[in-house]
Amino acid sequence: ADLLNEIKEAVIDGLQKVVPGKVQAALDAGIDPETILNEAMIKGMSEVGQLFEDGEFFVPEMLVAARAMASGMEILKPRLIQADVKSAGKVIIGTVQGDLHDIGKNLVGMMLEGAAFEVVDLGADVSPEKFVEAVKENGAQIVALSALLTTTMPSMKATIEALETAGLRDKVKVMVGGAPLSDQYAKEIHADGYSPDANRAVALAKSLIA
Numbered sequence: 001a002d003l004l005n006e007i008k009e010a011v012i013d014g015l016q017k018v019v020p021g022k023v024q025a026a027l028d029a030g031i032d033p034e035t036i037l038n039e040a041m042i043k044g045m046s047e048v049g050q051l052f053e054d055g056e057f058f059v060p061e062m063l064v065a066a067r068a069m070a071s072g073m074e075i076l077k078p079r080l081i082q083a084d085v086k087s088a089g090k091v092i093i094g095t096v097q098g099d100l101h102d103i104g105k106n107l108v109g110m111m112l113e114g115a116a117f118e119v120v121d122l123g124a125d126v127s128p129e130k131f132v133e134a135v136k137e138n139g140a141q142i143v144a145l146s147a148l149l150t151t152t153m154p155s156m157k158a159t160i161e162a163l164e165t166a167g168l169r170d171k172v173k174v175m176v177g178g179a180p181l182s183d184q185y186a187k188e189i190h191a192d193g194y195s196p197d198a199n200r201a202v203a204l205a206k207s208l209i210a
């Protein structure tokens with residue numbers, strides 16, 4: 001529990017060089033990777049969000065915390081993903097246009113890979129046109145859209161509409177997620193599914209192509 005707390009604090013303090021070592025130490029101590037992720041790193045990021053809301057943290061602090069979290073994820077990644085044999089399906093994932101938040105998206109991508117999906121990651125701030133191009137090029141079964149800002153949620157709608165216009169909407173399932181989203185919003189924009197977290201995103205992806 002001490003180690004988990006130390007990891008959480010190191011994420012909050014943005015100690016990019018310290019986090020990986022502590023994550024490794026926790027793994028060596030036999031703490032399971034999902035516990036490290038949920039109880040230390042994600043908890044740390046939520047506190048960062050709270051500190052930002054309270055006016056104690058500013059964008060630079062959020063940014064270094066995000067980098068520290070990403071450095072820890074590099075250590076966890078091989079432990080969260082088990083190389084599997086047969087592909088479960090192909091997913092195109094990205095954070096929608098105007099939105100730079102990529103940690104949650106990366107996590108969802110990682111979990112999907114862990115469940116044997118082939119993941120094509122388009123990164124953050126991805127325009128509707130880029131999603132359309134990627135579907136044409138990669139022939140994916142699922143498009144996974146992430147948004148962390150209330151102001152970029154409409155980019156999800158725009159992306160779904162662009163798929164419709166391109167005549168691709170009935171060829172792919174669209175799943176959406178991210179902190180400001182809801183089931184209700186997902187229905188409004190005619191997405192095929194919404195998931196509140198990375199684990200349930202895997203279950204959702206499986207059910208969408210079952």
Ligand code: B1M
Nearest residue numbers: 049100101102103104144145146149150177178179197198
């Ligand atoms: Co920003 N930011 N940020 N930020 N940031 C939030 C999101 C905010 C809630 C903070 C706050 O006010 N409390 C707030 C949004 C308010 C709102 O819209 N309602 C906010 C703001 C305002 C901003 C800026 C506008 C600040 C400014 O410039 N004034 C700015 C916008 C920049 C832009 O995108 N254009 C901005 C910038 C940034 C940084 C760049 C500094 C940095 C991001 C760095 C990066 O990602 N590489 C950053 C960070 C780090 C955060 C917080 C602190 C942490 C986000 C995070 O990584 N969480 C965040 C506060 C918070 O969330 N509490 C905040 C951890 C991550 C694992 O969780 O991403 O929610 P999350 O992902 C979860 C689920 O949501 C879900 O699964 C994941 C795992 O369980 N999920 C999916 C996500 N995508 C999914 C897709 C799926 C399924 C599930 O299927 C497709």
